[in-house]
Structure formats: C-alpha cells, structure tokens
Amino acid sequence: MNAEIVSDRETAGVRVKVVHEGETVDAEELSFKLILQSKGTYETSDGVTITLSHEAKAIYKLCDKHKADGSPIYLVTGAVEMATTKTKDSTEKT
Secondary structure, eight states, rough: OEEEEEOOOOTTTTTEEEEETTTEEEEEEEEEEEEEEOOOEEETTSSSSEEEEEEEEEEEEEEOOOOOOOSSEEEEEEEEEEEEESOOOOOOOO
C-alpha cells in the first residue's frame, strides 16, 4: 500500500507553543503520511445518512509533558468533513 504524504512542511521538527489542558507548552511539529482513511456512516431517525471523515492538518508531540506511564502526548489539529444523504421519506410513519 502506498502512503500519501500529508505533511512534510518546512515547520516539521520545529518547536512551537501549543495549548494543552489550558496550559501553553512546548511541542515539536511532526511530518506525517496518511496510511488509512476511515469514515463513519450514521443513519438518523429522520431518514438521513450522515458520513463523517476526518483530515489531520498538523500533528504535534509535546516536549515536556507525558502520560502517567511515561508515553508521549500528541496533539492533532484537523477538520471533519460531513456529507448527508436522505435515505427515506421523513414523513413516513414507522
């Protein structure tokens, strides 16, 4: 499987300030590639199908903060795309 390069911006590897749990902390911006695109599909009670997909815009690794087990903390910024499709007549009685 070929992975799509999503971010190899010049800022990768650069330390930046980010907000984590209300505190401004140092983080390193990481380059990354898309390995698998996943979507969630939901059907609402009014007969609409909603499909959501996400796209990472930037990934940061916090420099001086870690989880309780010592593993690194990552912060991901991105966008969610939504598509809707009417699947049945919303006036239909069920």
